[in-house]
Amino acid sequence: MGTASVGCPKCGARVEFDAGSKFVRCSYCASQIYIDRSGAGFYYILPFLVREDNAVGIFKRWAAGPTKAKYLDQRAQLAGSKRQYFPVYMFKRLVDGKELIRVEPAGSTTLPGLHELKVPAGDLKVFDSKYDVGGVPLIQPDIEMGAYLEKLPGAGKEQALVFFPIWTLDYVHDGKRYQVVIDGSSGEVFAADFPKRGSGPYLAVAGVGYFAFLAEALLSYFSPWLAAMLIAVTVVCVFAASLFVAWRM
Ligand SMILES: [Zn+2]
Incomplete structure (x- = not known):
């Protein structure tokens, strides 16, 4: 394969890379760069702050909420939990002089909530070969950045690929299986369907x-x-x- 080059999103230097590779390190400022057909961006990971026992506690509190079936927190039987890093694109745009941040999924998924994730900028870590993911699987991106770029408002300021920590919990209630996604950074719970309290x-x-x-x-x-x-x-x-x-x- 031949080589290509891209402008570093941080220092602007030309960075050479093998065509076909997705990740490269800038030899001037050492930024880790993610390359997409539509351009280059930063490459980050957001660490897991929610541990497994925390995830179960968050689920129980959520299940005790007023819209959930009565005693769901006690009657729901956990049927499995897994943690993964899910890829999202973070776009910084300039709209009428104001900075707007949009987060969109970089992997195709049917899991709920992954269009609403919020990336806390202060917690982002540069993702390079030295970062230890602790055995947590990374879901690889299969949606190109360009699919979003043309629909976003304003002018592009910066874009990044962020591996976002998520917990997926399966549970059974009245013989039916349900699933929730817990944001492994903020603890926010997302569910498409859950047993509801009857009116x-x-x-x-x-x-x-x-x-x-x-x-x-x-x-x-x-x-x-x-x-x-x-x-x-x-x-x-x-x-x-x-x-x-x-x-x-
Ligand atoms: Zn650079």
């Missing part, structure tokens, strides 16, 4: 309450005092029934 019991309380009030409104034509008393009783009953649903169902 049926709340709707039933609301429906019964509606018809009781309707009947009492009609009654108030004939016997206002009796109707007023029954309305007060209904209010207490609807309130108590809502509390019961929130607590037990």
